[in-house]
Amino acid sequence: MTAKPLSGPAAIAALPRNRLIGEFSLWSADLANMERDLKRIEAHADLHHIDVADARFTPGFLFFPDMVARIARLTVKPIHVHLMVEAEIVEAQTRQFIEAGADLVTIHAENGEAGLRAVKLAHELGAEAGVVLRLETPVSAIEPFLPDVAFVTLLGTSIGVKGQSLSDQACPRLIEARALMRKAGREADIILAADGGIRHETVPLLRAAGADTVVLGSLAFGDPDLAKRMAWLHGLKAAA
Numbered sequence: 001m002t003a004k005p006l007s008g009p010a011a012i013a014a015l016p017r018n019r020l021i022g023e024f025s026l027w028s029a030d031l032a033n034m035e036r037d038l039k040r041i042e043a044h045a046d047l048h049h050i051d052v053a054d055a056r057f058t059p060g061f062l063f064f065p066d067m068v069a070r071i072a073r074l075t076v077k078p079i080h081v082h083l084m085v086e087a088e089i090v091e092a093q094t095r096q097f098i099e100a101g102a103d104l105v106t107i108h109a110e111n112g113e114a115g116l117r118a119v120k121l122a123h124e125l126g127a128e129a130g131v132v133l134r135l136e137t138p139v140s141a142i143e144p145f146l147p148d149v150a151f152v153t154l155l156g157t158s159i160g161v162k163g164q165s166l167s168d169q170a171c172p173r174l175i176e177a178r179a180l181m182r183k184a185g186r187e188a189d190i191i192l193a194a195d196g197g198i199r200h201e202t203v204p205l206l207r208a209a210g211a212d213t214v215v216l217g218s219l220a221f222g223d224p225d226l227a228k229r230m231a232w233l234h235g236l237k238a239a240a
């Protein structure tokens with residue numbers, strides 16, 4: 001594997017902004033064949049998405065630092081860790097996953113003050129930071145984070161469960177988040193991500209509602225023709 005060209009904030013700043021970003025959720029890879037699947041997606045992915053869950057903030061456990069460190073040695077693409085953990089451990093986990101190789105860590109706004117401290121810590125450790133919301137949390141909860149983050153992610157399904165259908169609330173929530181980003185004067189600097197319920201029929205709706213990236217799970221890993229799938233994704237138009 002060649003050396004990673006960019007890391008941390010520089011890698012996130014270099015993501016394409018003139019088309020949908022291809023963000024691949026490694027939870028939806030064949031977990032027994034992670035290296036094979038990473039090789040298959042390497043030419044197509046702009047960003048890898050790794051879900052981390054503590055089985056308290058979420059129904060179950062997902063991914064851990066040693067696994068992220070191993071994945072980081074198999075790709076030159078940036079790594080986005082979505083940290084779904086309780087407030088009491090969010091700062092320690094931010095440190096552990098950045099040390100393992102995360103370029104961007106997104107923190108739940110529901111973590112409150114500890115979440116804001118975790119964003120500051122991520123920057124001190126040389127990584128980029130984002131904020132993410134559960135489907136039930138008012139979109140306004142992102143506001144205290146907007147001055148300091150480069151990513152806003154909105155879950156479009158219940159937290160920590162894959163294979164679900166997109167909520168009717170997902171598109172209106174993206175529109176609301178974009179309006180808040182604009183009001184904060186950060187619209188051009190922040191990438192807006194839709195995570196959960198990413199299907200052939202929902203991606204055009206999410207793009208039109210303002211998503212800059214969608215977190216691809218089974219839609220990408222289950223597609224035998226990834227080049228065609230990505231050409232379709234890159235051709236989808238944003239709202240005028």
Ligand SMILES: O=C(CO)[C@@H](O)[C@H](O)COP(=O)(O)O
Pocket residue numbers: 025026027028049051157158159160161162163164195196197198215216217218219
């Ligand atoms: O976090 C999530 C879903 O909430 C994604 O990261 C999963 O990977 C989605 O998997 P699919 O439902 O698209 O198969």
